[in-house]
Amino acid sequence: xxxxxxxxxxxxxxxxxxxxxxxxxxxxxxxxxxxxxxxxxxxxxxxxxxxxxxxxxxxxxxxxxxxxxxxxxxxxxxxxxxxxxxxxxxxxxxxxxxxxxxxxxxxxxxxxxxxxxxxxxxxxxxxxxxxxxxxxxxxxxxxxxxxxxxxxxxxxxxxxxxxxxxxxxxxxxxxxxxxxxxxxxxxxxxxxxxxxxxxxxxxxxxxxxxxxxxxxxxxxxxxxxxxxxxxxxxxxxxxxxxxxxxxxxxxxxxxxxxxxxxxxxxxxxxxxxxxxxxxxxxxxxxxxxxxxxxxxxxxxxxxxxxxxxxxxxxxxxxxxxxxxxxxxxxxxxxxxxxxxxxxxxxxxxxxxxxxxxxxxxxxxxxxxxxxxxxxxxxxxxxxxxxxxxxxxxxxxxxxxxxxxxxxxxxxxxxxxxxxxxxxxxxxxxxxxxxxxxxxxxxxxxxxxxxxxxxxxxxxxxxxxxxxxxxxxxxxxxxxxxxxxxxxxxxxxxxxxxxxxxxxxxxxxxxxxxxxxxxxxxxxxxxxxxxxxxxxxxxxxxxxxxxxxxxxxxxxxxxxxxxxxxxxxxxxxxxxxxxxxxxxxxxxxxxxxxxxxxxxxxxxxxxxxxxxxxxxxxxxxxxxxxxxxxxxxxxxxxxxxxxxxxxxxxxxxxxxxxxxxxxxxxxxxxxxxxxxxxxxxxxxxxxxxxxx
Numbered sequence: 166x167x168x169x170x171x172x173x174x175x176x177x178x179x180x181x182x183x184x185x186x187x188x189x190x191x192x193x194x195x196x197x198x199x200x201x202x203x204x205x206x207x208x209x210x211x212x213x214x215x216x217x218x219x220x221x222x223x224x225x226x227x228x229x230x231x232x233x234x235x236x237x238x239x240x241x242x243x244x245x246x247x248x249x250x251x252x253x254x255x256x257x258x259x260x261x262x263x264x265x266x267x268x269x270x271x272x273x274x275x276x277x278x279x280x281x282x283x284x285x286x287x288x289x290x291x292x293x294x295x296x297x298x299x300x301x302x303x304x305x306x307x308x309x310x311x312x313x314x315x316x317x318x319x320x321x322x323x324x325x326x327x328x329x330x331x332x333x334x335x336x337x338x339x340x341x342x343x344x345x346x347x348x349x350x351x352x353x354x355x356x357x358x359x360x361x362x363x364x365x366x367x368x369x370x371x372x373x374x375x376x377x378x379x380x381x382x383x384x385x386x387x388x389x390x391x392x393x394x395x396x397x398x399x400x401x402x403x404x405x406x407x408x409x410x411x412x413x414x415x416x417x418x419x420x421x422x423x424x425x426x427x428x429x430x431x432x433x434x435x436x437x438x439x440x441x442x443x444x445x446x447x448x449x450x451x452x453x454x455x456x457x458x459x460x461x462x463x464x465x466x467x468x469x470x471x472x473x474x475x476x477x478x479x480x481x482x483x484x485x486x487x488x489x490x491x492x493x494x495x496x497x498x499x500x501x502x503x504x505x506x507x508x509x510x511x512x513x514x515x516x517x518x519x520x521x522x523x524x525x526x527x528x529x530x531x532x533x534x535x536x537x538x539x540x541x542x543x544x545x546x547x548x549x550x551x552x553x554x555x556x557x558x559x560x561x562x563x564x565x566x567x568x569x570x571x572x573x574x575x576x577x578x579x580x581x582x583x584x585x586x587x588x589x590x591x592x593x594x595x596x597x598x599x600x601x602x603x604x605x606x607x608x609x610x611x612x613x614x615x616x617x618x619x620x621x622x623x624x625x626x627x628x629x630x631x632x633x634x635x636x637x638x639x640x641x642x643x644x645x646x647x648x649x650x651x652x653x654x655x656x657x658x659x660x661x662x663x664x665x666x667x668x669x670x671x672x673x674x675x676x677x678x679x680x681x682x683x684x685x686x687x688x689x690x691x692x693x694x695x696x697x698x699x700x701x702x703x704x705x706x707x708x709x710x711x712x713x714x715x716x717x718x719x720x721x722x723x724x725x726x727x728x729x730x731x732x733x734x735x736x737x738x739x740x741x742x743x744x745x746x747x748x749x750x751x752x753x754x755x756x757x758x759x760x761x762x763x764x765x766x767x768x769x770x771x772x773x774x775x776x777x778x779x780x781x782x783x784x785x786x787x788x789x790x791x792x793x794x795x796x797x798x799x800x801x802x803x804x805x806x807x808x809x810x811x812x813x814x815x816x817x818x819x820x821x822x823x824x825x826x827x828x829x830x831x832x833x834x835x836x837x838x839x840x841x842x843x844x845x846x847x848x849x850x851x852x853x854x855x856x
Contacts, residue, residue: 208234211249211258216274217314218296218307221282223274224257227657227666244271256280264289276301295320306444319345321444325396328423328436331452332393335434338381347373348440348447355442359410365466366449369438373451386432386454387425389741389764394431395424395532401441404467416441419465423452424536429543431536438466489527495520514554518545522564530572538568538577546584550591558592561585579615579622586611609635626652626661633668634778646672649776660773668776674784674792681735683761683771686747691735691759698788700810701733704799705772705782708740708749713781716799717756723799723807724758730811736760739767739780785810 212226212234226234233252238245246261259273259280270286272293281302284293292312298305304323307316322330327346334343347370348356358366381387404415421436437450449466499517502508521541528534541564549557564581568574590608593599612628619625633648645668652665681703682692693701704720706713720734738746738760750756763769767777775782783803785794787810794806 205232205234205236207247208236208249211236211247211260214258214272216272216282216296217284217293218282218316221274221298222276222302222658223282224251224255224276225658226251226257227653246271246273315341316345319445322346322446324398324401324418324421324439324441324446327439327446327448328396328421328434329393331436331448332387332391332423332425332434334377335381335384335387335452336389336391338378340378340381343377343381344374346448348442348449352442352447356415356440357406357412358415359408362409362411362466369449369451369466373448376451380451380453384454386427386434388427390428390768392426393423394426394536397422397424397433402468415467417465417467418446419468424533426536426539429539431533431540440467489524492520492524492527496524510548510553511555514545514548515556515560518554518557518560521545522567525564525567525571529574534571534573535577538564538574539580542581542584546588549588552592552595558585558588561588579619579624582619583615583622583624583628586615605635620655623656623659623661626656626659626665630661630665630668630778633665637668637672638779642672660768663773664776664778666776667772667774668778671775671777671782671795674775674795677792678790679784679786679792680790681737681761681771683737683763685759686738686743686750686753686762689759691761693735693786694790696733697731699731699733700788700793700807701735701786702799702807703735703737703784703786705737705739705777705780707738707766707780708745710780712798714749716781716783717750719799720758721756723804727807727811732807732811734758737771738762739769739772739777741766 209231212231216223230252234257235250237248237250239248240246241259241261244261244263245265246259248256249258251257255278256275258275259271260269261271261273262268263270266289268286268289268291270289272284273280274282279300281298281300283297283299285295285297286293287295290312294309294312296305296307296309296316303326304321305319305326306321308318308320309316311317330342330346333339334346348366353363353367353370356363356366398418398421401416401418404411404417406413418439419437421439423434423436425432425434433454435453436448437452438448439446440449441447496517499513499520503510503513503517518541521537521544524537525534525541528537542561545554545557545560545564548554549561554560561581562585565578565585568578568581586608590604593604594601609632612632616625616628616632629648629652633645633652635645636642636648637645649665649668649672653662653669656662657666680692680694682690682694685691693703702720702723704713704716706717717736724732724734736750736756736758740746740749740762741764743762746760746762747753750760753760761771763771766772771777779797781798783796783799784792785803785806787793793810794803796803
């Protein structure tokens with residue numbers, strides 16, 4: 166092996182990527198505490214890189230674990246490279262030189278020891294132009310000739326992954342992303358279709374290109390929180406060469422459906438026809454939303470009878486059986502009836518629960534079963550908490566017992582049991598003469614029992630965050646931090662784990678550097694690092710939060726009082742709809758300071774990065790970018806800290822962080838987000854999740 170110095174390889178890594186790390190992203194929150202002096206700088210640099218494409222589930226390393234990682238120079242498949250390993254000897258990253266020019270041209274990312282994604286510089290100019298998903302992450306291989314990070318062509322993509330891309334394109338209203346999935350003009354010629362069939366396909370493609378944006382804007386099925394769940398279709402068929410003038414065999418799927426998950430509710434997006442061209446599948450239709458029984462009435466491009474053939478197939482083959490179709494029709498009817506205020510809601514909820522139970526049994530042992538179990542649990546729990554379904558809790562308890570006897574059912578028990586806990590709590594809180602202190606204490610005890618019984622479930626993470634937030638709102642931040650750390654250690658890659666990590670960072674902000682950047686409601690860029698030496702007040706708020714608005718009224722007075730000292734204020738809005746936020750501040754006239762807002766609300770990086778689980782949150786930063794004080798409300802404590810900062814010499818402003826568990830100067834309770842009122846009222850949604 167040709168020997169290369171570590172310093173040389175470090176230069177390769179540092180100079181061969183045009184993007185650096187996630188720290189440069191708009192909206193990023195940077196909290197620096199300083200790395201240990203004995204951390205390998207090369208390891209630190211290597212672990213700072215992130216995939217150029219989004220939503221790659223690669224292994225990340227907590228700051229406290231960096232010093233246990235090691236680097237090693239190896240030759241694999243004839244390529245030299247630097248490999249980063251974790252403490253267990255599993256690879257985390259690999260930076261390889263494929264052509265021996267002493268420049269990194271492959272950036273490889275691993276999950277559980279398996280390479281799952283790779284950025285590739287195929288023309289060896291220092292920037293990636295190809296992106297490959299590998300291992301358990303899929304088969305996609307995207308080409309980016311102009312190296313701007315956007316995929317221009319799919320060299321390889323499976324039929325399942327095409328439906329995933331379509332859902333994302335609709336979600337983001339990304340016309341270019343959608344068009345990359347359609348059969349191109351060059352590929353039309355490669356298919357070798359006869360004149361009539363070629364004309365039919367060309368018409369469909371033209372309609373898809375012209376109609377996508379209108380469809381994406383008008384449809385209500387796919388939202389920012391929608392998740393792709395499953396691919397549903399009959400097995401693909403072959404149109405043999407010679408059929409209707411075809412010059413070669415054609416492989417196609419007809420009436421493909423993307424099953425999506427909307428907050429636990431399973432719904433269908435009609436994808437239509439997919440055709441195989443080389444190693445990639447291509448789309449021939451404009452997607453559309455469908456009713457439960459309209460799938461059967463559809464017809465395909467290559468196999469017009471394909472839809473009717475589906476009725477007699479088994480659901481275990483990934484198809485929609487006749488029984489399932491009938492149940493879906495019943496379900497749609499009941500959901501429509503529930504929208505009518507005049508119906509017997511208790512009976513309708515009961516009928517809906519029974520249909521969902523039958524769907525669970527009809528799809529037992531399949532991936533679809535999980536979707537129906539989740540929809541059952543969320544639907545019944547929500548109805549019970551709304552006071553519309555008195556038997557909801559017993560129905561949930563019944564499903565817990567039923568799942569224990571179904572194939573693959575035991576692993577879904579925690580999801581239902583957790584919703585049962587939330588429904589029970591809410592119903593008890595609606596009673597007369599309720600001892601809320603005891604009710605809350607009992608509920609926290611049950612959450613701890615749940616986390617102990619089902620320690621690996623994602624709901625255990627949510628339960629522990631609830632417990633942590635309960636302690637935080639009660640003023641016991643030391644105990645809150647213990648629970649947050651349990652979540653971040655046990656579930657580091659989950660959204661709950663990231664929130665918990667953010668929460669521990671937030672609780673220890675005082676005395677640390679803090680940077681906030683993002684776009685305002687008016688689309689202007691704001692960065693605390695670019696605001697000079699002025700002190701800055703950062704205030705997290707939401708339109709539905711009464712205490713937030715009270716704080717903002719006080720902040721306006723403070724802004725006027727300290728105008729000469731050039732005090733800066735930045736709002737961080739956590740509404741999911743920016744229009745609602747603009748209305749709440751009268752377009753900025755009511756509270757005239759920049760308000761940063763980004764898609765996702767409490768699920769956005771702005772909130773998750775600091776584990777903001779309730780609002781308001783207030784942070785005071787001095788002219789050097791260091792946090793002086795952190796509270797929930799803009800309280801008297803914060804006002805005093807601000808006054809000291811603006812009127813006293815810097816060396817006298819020092820304000821040490823409170824000792825863990827210390828109750829002095831206890832802040833007033835903050836307000837959890839509407840669908841995650843953790844310390845007061847649980848519900849069927851995961852922590853922090855908004856509809």
